[in-house]
Amino acid sequence: MRILLIEDDAVLGAAIRDHVAADGHGVDWLMRLDEARAAIDSVGYELVLLDLNLPDGRGLDLLKALRDEGKDMPVIILTAQDQVAVRIEGLNSGADDYLVKPFDLSEMSARLAAVARRYGNTPLPGIAIGDVTVDFGRKTVTRQGKPVTLTAREWAVVEKLVRNRGAVVGKDQIEDSLYAFGAEIESNAVEVYVSRLRKKLGREFITTARGLGYAVESRDG
């Protein structure tokens, strides 16, 4: 697997590079965001290990930029800050996993393999459900070929439902994916988003299972 490592700490960077290389991957190691940017555009990687604290900017900004452009290779965040807010922001920004420094190198190998495996299982170029198409990589939705713009929360609901298409998803589960653990909500916010999504994507896109939750059809396996 071709991996890009973005890490400005020389000691840690070298250790990671050697360990990942020992696992049989090809590794390029860069220390600056702008270099990384160029390398991603020109080389193309299958996985990115991204430190968040870099001399020329925030790693999260790079991550967000990648996702905005539709680049959907797995990204694992490396961070010394282990506050929840940072991790959640990272995951919300499109990271697939994170490692809190300092971490065990063999642990990193496991995470790496897990993320890669997760991706191998879902190489989703875009999922068609009725006349609606959902693309996780690009975070885009179309209806009858026409693009539909969604807000962040709307997208979160769509993603949750479509990733579990064919299954009934409880309102509480949707809430959990909308608000990180602990952030209770005291209203019918989920119902409101379902309502808006139906207006945008068609009444039949989301079906109600009274007392159980919501579901979207599974137009494939």
Place this chain on the structure above:
Amino acid sequence: MRILLIEDDAVLGAAIRDHVAADGHGVDWLMRLDEARAAIDSVGYELVLLDLNLPDGRGLDLLKALRDEGKDMPVIILTAQDQVAVRIEGLNSGADDYLVKPFDLSEMSARLAAVARRYGNTPLPGIAIGDVTVDFGRKTVTRQGKPVTLTAREWAVVEKLVRNRGAVVGKDQIEDSLYAFGAEIESNAVEVYVSRLRKKLGREFITTARGLGYAVESRDG
């Protein structure tokens, strides 16, 4: 999948139990190590979620003991301490993964699925009984390949009967799973739901054991 949750925090424990149950797993939730010890020996679980700080001892000691005895079910550690030493000790003690509190519940689901996949536990594809298929994870039921929509109560009855397929389940037991403890019912509600389910799933799906209760066939193990 049959999962044992060992967690002494009541709020977090309940949240985890509900979320894991919503994913279609069977969950037993215990708060003490000695109870957990006994449950593992007598019941047998396919996966263990283990909090490290417990009132009656260190979770890691249980983990080490399990491994020493050759028990090799996957174990995921839950810990509030995110010092690397603890995590490493956990991994070295034979844990398969860990979650640092507080964590996002959907993240937990992903970890859980990843660990289970690594172990080769395929999430239940659905249980076939005659021409009816029941999928606990998705909360869906099909008959002759066609999806059947059930109401919340109907689903509760189906789940109760199918989880105990092959056995006769008393009406009072079904009631208990329909209405939380104590809520007595003063009618033949169970009969009514059985009737409705037979209309939807076929007369022979549920057989009557006069004077004893109801049962569904066990068409597999």
Place this chain on the structure above:
DNA sequence: CCGAAGCTGACAGCAAGCTGAAGGGATTTT
């Protein structure tokens, strides 16, 4: 053939869900 147990159609009440509107916070534009 009788009594008990179980079955099922009908229905009123009510809980669950839907949705338009409004206020406030955050971000962008002027």
Place this chain on the structure above:
DNA sequence: AAAATCCCTTCAGCTTGCTGTCAGCTTCGG
């Protein structure tokens, strides 16, 4: 800085259809 815009959350009133109950019927065992 002010204004404008967008998005999120909440709320209230409305709609929907699930739920528990009952009554009358059927089935079963003896």
